[in-house]
Amino acid sequence: MAKKTVETPERYQLRLTVSASPHLRAGIEIPRVMFDVLIALAPALIGAVYFFRLGAVKVVAACVISSVATEYVCSKWLFRKRVMIDDWSAVLCGLLLAFCLPPTTPVWASAVGGMCAIFFGKMVFGGLGQNIFNPALVGRAILLMSWPVAMTTWTTPIDGVTSASPLAIVKQGLKDVPLPGYWDLFIGNVPGSLGETSALLLLLGGIYLLYRKVITWHIPVAFIGTVAVMSGLLSRDPIFEILAGGVFLGAFFMATDMVTSPLTRKGQLIFAIGCGVITCVIRGFGGYPEGVCYSILVMNAVTPLIDRFTVPREFGRVRGKNK
Amino acid sequence: MKLTAFKGGIHPAENKITAGMPVEQMTAPKMAVFPVSQHLGAPAKPVVKIGDRVLRGQIIAEPGGFVSVPIHSSISGEVVAIGDFPHPLGLTMTAIVVENDGLDEEIGYEEMDPSGLDADAIKKRILAGGVVGLGGATFPTHVKLSPPKEKKIDTVILNGAECEPFLTADHRLMLEQGDRILSGLLIIMRALGVERGFVGIENNKPDAIASLQDLAKKHKNIEVAGLKVHYPQGAEKQLIKTLVNREVPPGGLPMDVGCVVQNVGTAAAVYDAVALGKPIMDRIVTVSGPAMKNPKNVLVRLGTPFFEVIEYCGGLSEDTAKVIMGGPMMGIAQYTLNVPVIKSTSGILAFTKRDVDENAPRACIRCGKCVNACPMGLMPNELVKAIDNKDWELAEKLNVLSCIECGSCSFSCIGRRPIIQLLKYGKAETAKFKRNREEAEKSKAEQAGKN
Numbered sequence: 001m002a003k004k005t006v007e008t009p010e011r012y013q014l015r016l017t018v019s020a021s022p023h024l025r026a027g028i029e030i031p032r033v034m035f036d037v038l039i040a041l042a043p044a045l046i047g048a049v050y051f052f053r054l055g056a057v058k059v060v061a062a063c064v065i066s067s068v069a070t071e072y073v074c075s076k077w078l079f080r081k082r083v084m085i086d087d088w089s090a091v092l093c094g095l096l097l098a099f100c101l102p103p104t105t106p107v108w109a110s111a112v113g114g115m116c117a118i119f120f121g122k123m124v125f126g127g128l129g130q131n132i133f134n135p136a137l138v139g140r141a142i143l144l145m146s147w148p149v150a151m152t153t154w155t156t157p158i159d160g161v162t163s164a165s166p167l168a169i170v171k172q173g174l175k176d177v178p179l180p181g182y183w184d185l186f187i188g189n190v191p192g193s194l195g196e197t198s199a200l201l202l203l204l205g206g207i208y209l210l211y212r213k214v215i216t217w218h219i220p221v222a223f224i225g226t227v228a229v230m231s232g233l234l235s236r237d238p239i240f241e242i243l244a245g246g247v248f249l250g251a252f253f254m255a256t257d258m259v260t261s262p263l264t265r266k267g268q269l270i271f272a273i274g275c276g277v278i279t280c281v282i283r284g285f286g287g288y289p290e291g292v293c294y295s296i297l298v299m300n301a302v303t304p305l306i307d308r309f310t311v312p313r314e315f316g317r318v319r320g321k322n323k
Numbered sequence: 324m325k326l327t328a329f330k331g332g333i334h335p336a337e338n339k340i341t342a343g344m345p346v347e348q349m350t351a352p353k354m355a356v357f358p359v360s361q362h363l364g365a366p367a368k369p370v371v372k373i374g375d376r377v378l379r380g381q382i383i384a385e386p387g388g389f390v391s392v393p394i395h396s397s398i399s400g401e402v403v404a405i406g407d408f409p410h411p412l413g414l415t416m417t418a419i420v421v422e423n424d425g426l427d428e429e430i431g432y433e434e435m436d437p438s439g440l441d442a443d444a445i446k447k448r449i450l451a452g453g454v455v456g457l458g459g460a461t462f463p464t465h466v467k468l469s470p471p472k473e474k475k476i477d478t479v480i481l482n483g484a485e486c487e488p489f490l491t492a493d494h495r496l497m498l499e500q501g502d503r504i505l506s507g508l509l510i511i512m513r514a515l516g517v518e519r520g521f522v523g524i525e526n527n528k529p530d531a532i533a534s535l536q537d538l539a540k541k542h543k544n545i546e547v548a549g550l551k552v553h554y555p556q557g558a559e560k561q562l563i564k565t566l567v568n569r570e571v572p573p574g575g576l577p578m579d580v581g582c583v584v585q586n587v588g589t590a591a592a593v594y595d596a597v598a599l600g601k602p603i604m605d606r607i608v609t610v611s612g613p614a615m616k617n618p619k620n621v622l623v624r625l626g627t628p629f630f631e632v633i634e635y636c637g638g639l640s641e642d643t644a645k646v647i648m649g650g651p652m653m654g655i656a657q658y659t660l661n662v663p664v665i666k667s668t669s670g671i672l673a674f675t676k677r678d679v680d681e682n683a684p685r686a687c688i689r690c691g692k693c694v695n696a697c698p699m700g701l702m703p704n705e706l707v708k709a710i711d712n713k714d715w716e717l718a719e720k721l722n723v724l725s726c727i728e729c730g731s732c733s734f735s736c737i738g739r740r741p742i743i744q745l746l747k748y749g750k751a752e753t754a755k756f757k758r759n760r761e762e763a764e765k766s767k768a769e770q771a772g773k774n
Contacts, residue, residue, distance in 0.1 A: 005354070005403065005404045005408075005420055006354050006356060006420065006628050006661055008628070008630055008659065008660060008661040009630060009634075011638070012630035012633070012634075012639075012660045012661075013659075013660075014639075014643060014646075014660065016643075016644065016645055016646055016656070016657060016658055016659075016660075017644050017645045017656065017679050017681070018645075018656045018657070018658045019645075019656055019679075019680075019744075020656075020741060020743055020744035020747065021647075021651075021652060021653050021654060021655070021656075021728070021730050021733075021743060022651060022652045022653065022730030022733050022734050022743060023645065023647055023651040023652075023654060023656065023672075023674065023678075024335050024336075024488065024651045024652060024730075024734060025680055025733070025734055025736075025739060026333070026335075026734055026735050026736075026737075028737055029685070029737050029738070029739060030685050030686075030688060030737050030738055032737075033690070033737055082683075084685070084686075087685065127686065128685075128686045128688060129686035129687050129688040129689060129738075130686070258688050258689055258690040258691070259688050259689050260689075261689075262691075263689060263691035263694045263702070263704070264691065264694060264695075265695070311702065312330075312694060312697075312700040312701075312702065313700050314573055314699065314700040314701065314722050314725060315329075315330070315560060315564075315570060315571075315573070315698065315699040315700045315725065316560070316570040316571050316572045316573050316575065316725075317572070317573055317700075318572075
């Protein structure tokens with residue numbers, strides 16, 4: 001280079017950040033998304049505490065604390081990776097697990113559930129984003145297998161008298177127990193898992209998630225719609241079937257888990273319809289009165305396959321034409 | 324007219340701060356730096372020596388091949404250096420440095436009536452004017468106007484979408500010099516023997532749309548269309564899809580579907596080169612961003628160092644942390660402000676420390692936002708995994724080579740993952756892998772042919 005050339009004035013000799021494009025981001029990030037789901041669960045949580053009192057508080061606290069603690073311990077000492085409990089995902093997992101447990105679940109069992117959910121449901125796969133199954137449902141499935149009686153003992157709201165859940169009444173054909181009315185089912189004034197009973201409060205949260213664009217309508221609408229249609233076909237009461245049990249909790253909060261549901265809208269529709277069908281099959285023909293949990297777990301397992309068959313069409317490529 | 328939306332895309336905050344600001348002519352720089360490569364293709368070859376006196380408009384480097392263009396001086400003065408110089412696209416590049424003598428002596432230009440010129444004469448004058456795609460890709464325009472005979476071109480599209488946030492250079496050009504653009508479009512259509520011309524402009528520039536529509540009334544075969552504000556509407560393939568509902572096949576070019584797309588600025592430059600005989604010597608640059616003290620649209624002489632342009636716009640705020648050339652979605656971050664304005668410098672944007680993303684990426688939680696945002700129908704999340712594993716075969720199968728690097732995936736990513744960075748790397752490596760495989764297959768076939 002020759003002697004005389006352009007000199008940068010000192011005030012323009014800056015330390016500049018060099019990074020690849022784009023230089024803008026949408027600004028919505030994982031912790032915010034997880035926190036949005038927690039906000040969406042708040043009405044149902046308040047409802048749970050109202051209906052099931054101290055029982056709900058104990059189960060929720062045990063599940064959340066054990067989930068977060070398990071993730072911390074696993075990341076820090078067992079797998080030795082960055083501790084990411086600040087992303088709220090462990091809190092969310094614990095809360096969702098608590099929501100699908102009976103309010104009478106012993107504290108120690110709740111804590112074991114939280115540990116199992118995080119350890120077997122999430123950390124062994126490599127942590128957030130790597131798991132195949134919804135961790136909260138893994139936790140619930142393990143508890144249900146291990147302590148079947150405790151996991152299916154229901155109590156009435158407020159006064160806490162042991163009573164059969166609406167779906168169990170149907171399953172066992174209990175003639176002398178009256179079925180709850182639609183209104184009680186809708187607001188959640190029925191026996192059941194502590195966070196699943198109130199369709200109204202879950203729907204409020206679901207609308208918030210739709211408004212915040214955390215979820216799209218595809219999974220909840222297809223899931224609930226399928227349960228309604230399929231129940232009708234099996235000559236069961238469609239309104240009772242979607243309001244009783246965990247359909248709203250599953251459709252808005254469990255099946256919409258980003259990690260374990262398909263990527264594309266089309267895949268999500270297939271996934272949700274599958275969830276609805278399996279739920280009805282288990283309720284109608286299976287050994288359990290309720291099938292939401294297992295239907296989602298089964299469809300979680302099918303998700304990679306669905307993703308494989310719902311690859312978006314590349315721009316400019318004609319369908320069916322090989323490369 | 325009927326428009327067809329393309330799939331995917333995003334809508335970043337538009338931030339067109341300078342939209343209402345008329346273009347200001349900036350003073351000529353004390354020293355101008357002309358890299359010999361400001362275009363895609365072979366670098367130009369310097370034809371001046373240190374100590375030579377050059378005039379404004381004089382050729383200082385000749386084309387280095389067919390896919391190449393000459394470089395002209397934008398000021399009059401003495402050549403003081405020829406050597407490596409920082410280039411805004413990164414690293415260094417041979418450049419010719421001219422010291423301004425303040426006289427601004429210009430060479431004479433030969434005006435011609437474009438309606439008397441045939442295609443070859445038009446292309447010759449476009450080449451002589453050093454015209455390249457001014458939207459950013461800088462592909463030599465005379466090459467783009469020379470499609471192979473078997474490609475039947477029936478549509479010319481001018482790109483005035485300017486879908487990048489902040490940038491308003493094309494907006495001001497369309498508003499202030501619409502007749503230059505339309506005259507250029509007619510010349511391009513003439514060179515290609517095409518009867519149909521479109522100008523596509525995003526609806527956030529209603530004044531530019533109205534003004535061009537008004538000017539286009541005289542020409543029955545030109546249509547000016549307002550387009551939905553939707554990034555990346557200004558990407559060539561997405562623009563063609565929207566305006567004429569044709570999809571360029573994977574690995575193909577617009578000419579495969581009968582289209583030629585040029586930026587509106589390029590059309591104006593074509594008019595200058597063909598009708599007036601004037602080469603590209605200046606361009607409108609949007610100088611903006613949160614860290615820029617007085618954002619402006621300025622007409623800058625090519626070769627002007629960035630810091631002089633920034634100085635003209637009142638300088639940078641204290642907490643400036645990043646300066647990029649181009650728009651924020653696809654622009655290139657600069658490590659020094661001692662780089663010159665080149666033909667593709669549509670913007671100089673400065674960002675503060677607060678705007679710079681310095682946090683570590685989080686995990687991919689398969690939210691699918693990148694898949695839904697990709698305007699090319701790719702699965703960026705799967706591609707990133709393949710590239711992380713250096714699995715070029717899988718990356719090729721997942722069509723990494725179709726990525727247009729628009730940045731919609733990284734923009735949408737809730738795990739703030741560096742998706743585009745990986746895709747750029749993956750594209751380069753996969754192209755290499757594909758070439759090697761094809762060569763191996765070819766030599767194998769030749770071997771088999773011999774036996």
